Amino acid sequence: MPRPNPPWTSATSPTRTTYDARTLVDGIKLAREIAKTEPLAHWLGREVCPGPEVTSDEDISAYAREVAHTVYHPAGTCRIGAPGDPAAVVDPQLRIQGLDGIRIADASVFPAMPAVNPMIGVLMVGEKCAELLRRTPTHGGDVR
Numbered sequence: 001m002p003r004p005n006p007p008w009t010s011a012t013s014p015t016r017t018t019y020d021a022r023t024l025v026d027g028i029k030l031a032r033e034i035a036k037t038e039p040l041a042h043w044l045g046r047e048v049c050p051g052p053e054v055t056s057d058e059d060i061s062a063y064a065r066e067v068a069h070t071v072y073h074p075a076g077t078c079r080i081g082a083p084g085d086p087a088a089v090v091d092p093q094l095r096i097q098g099l100d101g102i103r104i105a106d107a108s109v110f111p112a113m114p115a116v117n118p119m120i121g122v123l124m125v126g127e128k129c130a131e132l133l134r135r136t137p138t139h140g141g142d143v144r
Contacts, residue, residue: 074108
């Protein structure tokens with residue numbers, strides 16, 4: 001049975017590159033169409049970027065590749081879980097499983113990417129980690 005090969009399977013595959021490039025071009029075209037409709041149309045004086053003279057897919061793609069950057073906040077890369085969970089990188093006390101003396105206190109312990117800016121959540125994780133460290137009776141390390 002053939003396996004599905006969605007466009008997001010590999011960041012370096014030609015399919016992925018084509019998919020991303022098409023998405024960027026289509027996104028700019030869609031944004032232009034939305035900007036032409038009310039209530040936005042009367043608020044916008046003119047298109048600034050990439051500019052109304054940039055019309056071909058090739059030129060739009062070149063512009064998008066030049067200015068595109070990530071605006072997301074990586075999260076969920078160090079799964080938190082119960083001690084002994086083989087898929088968890090971090091235990092509930094934010095300790096890296098299998099290592100002593102190190103904890104993770106950032107968005108990487110989030111179970112998934114939040115829909116909003118994660119700053120408050122990151123601060124809460126940091127505060128929790130500080131609280132856990134204050135409760136740790138050992139000096140010079142975080143021994144289990």
